[in-house]
Amino acid sequence: ARPATRGALVRCRLAPTTMAPGGGSGGAAPHQVLVSPEELTVAQLERRVEELETKLRYRDEQLASERELSAKAKRKIKQLLRKIAERDEVLADLRSTLEAVTKLNFASVGERHEATMRRDSSSEKPDKPDKQAKRSQKPRKAAIQAEPEVCSHGLTSKDLLVKERADIVGQLEGHLGQMRANLADSEREIQELEARRQAKEADWKSSPDSMRSVESTQVHWQALSMITQQIQEKRRFAAELTSKTRELEDQVSQQRALIEGFMHGEALLGDARLRSSSQDDADLSGEASGAEDTMRNVSTRKSHPDACEDEALRAFLSAAGAAAEAILSRPLLLASFEETPPRLSAESIDGCSAEERVQVLSLFAAWVCVSGEAMMLEDVRLTMAEVTELTGTLQTCGAQLVDWDMTRCPADDATMRTLLQSLALQPLSRLNLGYNGLGPLGAAALVGFAPSWTDSLEQLSLEMNGLGDGGCKEVATALERGLLPRLRSLELGWNELSAACAPALALLLAGEAGSTVKDGRRKARQLEKLGLAGNRLGCDGASRLTEAALRWPSEVLTLDLSMNHVDLKPLRAIADWVETCDEGLEVAVSINLEWNMLDDAQAMLRLAQAIGSKRLSLSDAPGAGQPLVRLS
Numbered sequence: 001a002r003p004a005t006r007g008a009l010v011r012c013r014l015a016p017t018t019m020a021p022g023g024g025s026g027g028a029a030p031h032q033v034l035v036s037p038e039e040l041t042v043a044q045l046e047r048r049v050e051e052l053e054t055k056l057r058y059r060d061e062q063l064a065s066e067r068e069l070s071a072k073a074k075r076k077i078k079q080l081l082r083k084i085a086e087r088d089e090v091l092a093d094l095r096s097t098l099e100a101v102t103k104l105n106f107a108s109v110g111e112r113h114e115a116t117m118r119r120d121s122s123s124e125k126p127d128k129p130d131k132q133a134k135r136s137q138k139p140r141k142a143a144i145q146a147e148p149e150v151c152s153h154g155l156t157s158k159d160l161l162v163k164e165r166a167d168i169v170g171q172l173e174g175h176l177g178q179m180r181a182n183l184a185d186s187e188r189e190i191q192e193l194e195a196r197r198q199a200k201e202a203d204w205k206s207s208p209d210s211m212r213s214v215e216s217t218q219v220h221w222q223a224l225s226m227i228t229q230q231i232q233e234k235r236r237f238a239a240e241l242t243s244k245t246r247e248l249e250d251q252v253s254q255q256r257a258l259i260e261g262f263m264h265g266e267a268l269l270g271d272a273r274l275r276s277s278s279q280d281d282a283d284l285s286g287e288a289s290g291a292e293d294t295m296r297n298v299s300t301r302k303s304h305p306d307a308c309e310d311e312a313l314r315a316f317l318s319a320a321g322a323a324a325e326a327i328l329s330r331p332l333l334l335a336s337f338e339e340t341p342p343r344l345s346a347e348s349i350d351g352c353s354a355e356e357r358v359q360v361l362s363l364f365a366a367w368v369c370v371s372g373e374a375m376m377l378e379d380v381r382l383t384m385a386e387v388t389e390l391t392g393t394l395q396t397c398g399a400q401l402v403d404w405d406m407t408r409c410p411a412d413d414a415t416m417r418t419l420l421q422s423l424a425l426q427p428l429s430r431l432n433l434g435y436n437g438l439g440p441l442g443a444a445a446l447v448g449f450a451p452s453w454t455d456s457l458e459q460l461s462l463e464m465n466g467l468g469d470g471g472c473k474e475v476a477t478a479l480e481r482g483l484l485p486r487l488r489s490l491e492l493g494w495n496e497l498s499a500a501c502a503p504a505l506a507l508l509l510a511g512e513a514g515s516t517v518k519d520g521r522r523k524a525r526q527l528e529k530l531g532l533a534g535n536r537l538g539c540d541g542a543s544r545l546t547e548a549a550l551r552w553p554s555e556v557l558t559l560d561l562s563m564n565h566v567d568l569k570p571l572r573a574i575a576d577w578v579e580t581c582d583e584g585l586e587v588a589v590s591i592n593l594e595w596n597m598l599d600d601a602q603a604m605l606r607l608a609q610a611i612g613s614k615r616l617s618l619s620d621a622p623g624a625g626q627p628l629v630r631l632s
Contacts, residue, residue, distance in 0.1 A: 365394050
């Protein structure tokens, strides 16, 4: 039955039902088997262990495959950078040779013209002014009609121009060959991924229903989703590479046409054209480099500030002097500074010494203060020396940062405390400390410095930090007491949380965080988004949070409870609430129960029918519009 609602409030996909031992749906057994509760528990645990081992093996395979692809990409990038460096050296030599030849041609033409004038003036007698003027024009006419000048290398200016064009074509064809090889590799990888996806689908279809548990079903669909995403990314890359390859083929064709014109004497207009064509060649070489840079997302630069495209960054690095050499000599690192906003990763500082890392972090902090208000760090393991230099630079520059994104940048407790102390001086509105292993001690330190952001912080992400129930309770209790009244989004996913921390979190969702009753009206709920994916809240914890979220259904809230080992209890609690709520109610709450053990079609049908009978609809409030329940 399809409920008559203004918006889709329920989206679901039924997972295969796992039948209990002795169930009747699989056919009548020849005799009845009695199983004790202890044996049943052991069997369930063994099946659970097998499912987890299968999932772990699959993730290990995925990790090994990703590492292999990453290593291969790094090798290709290093090879490409070496080729680019060699090409730049060749181009520099060609330009210097061309400049020298051009100077020799001008000098030779001037000397011969002066010699001809002296010889003619000494051999001829004085004549009438009009005749003398006519004769004085003869040497100039002869010089103009003379054959192309020959330089010290035995090549004419025409030959040099043809040679230079041929060199440019050779370089473009080298880039074109590399791009075609990369395109072939990309197409081969797409075919391998397609074959892998088809094999997994075939294996899944051929497996008996009795082997399809809830956990194995989740692992299967997750694997197919990851493979599909990889295929889409590979196809986007291949499409972009194909476009760049065609552009480069057109450039090669144009250069070959110019060479043919030079060989037939159609384009030789003197030394002035030679100089302008050399400038065009430099621009063309830059275009070829740009195509290759787009293909690899690597900016090729010479080791001087003038190589920067950003005028402000060029002035900044020029002012930095010798300290900027570590940046200018590494294309990936320079590209990190050129991003908007700047983003520093471990890959960009790979190969830097300890002293160079400190200098780079200091310059990066200074550049962030100059160029914007956001600090972005990824996969950079920070030491005390680096954090001290980084925070010192921020203080010296008078930084006023509103966005601090530091993902996978672990540090010891003392170093992290030093960093948080410095961040307390910034008017942050968004703070992301995900994947940093803060632990309960780091959570306590964060709570200690949080009062500095009372009037500014709106988003806080602590995903994958090993907070546990203790760290979560400390954060939730502090927020419940009104620590960060402007906070709207809190991310606590993958932090090993259980049902023990649900009561503290439920207080936030129920709208009791610092709430006061005035003129008979309750203060609005503080949080609009709470992420708890990947924990072990279980049925009891999820049910308690669901009930707290639905206490004020018209206030915007997105609650993520995906992958929390939840069964039908929260779903039934939602159905009970719907059946007792007012008819025609506008709902602004969205609860995500994806990747949980929800395999009862009757429970889902009951929820859908209840929503249809009550004619619930989606709220028009800003931030609302999501389904009441998400199951797939």
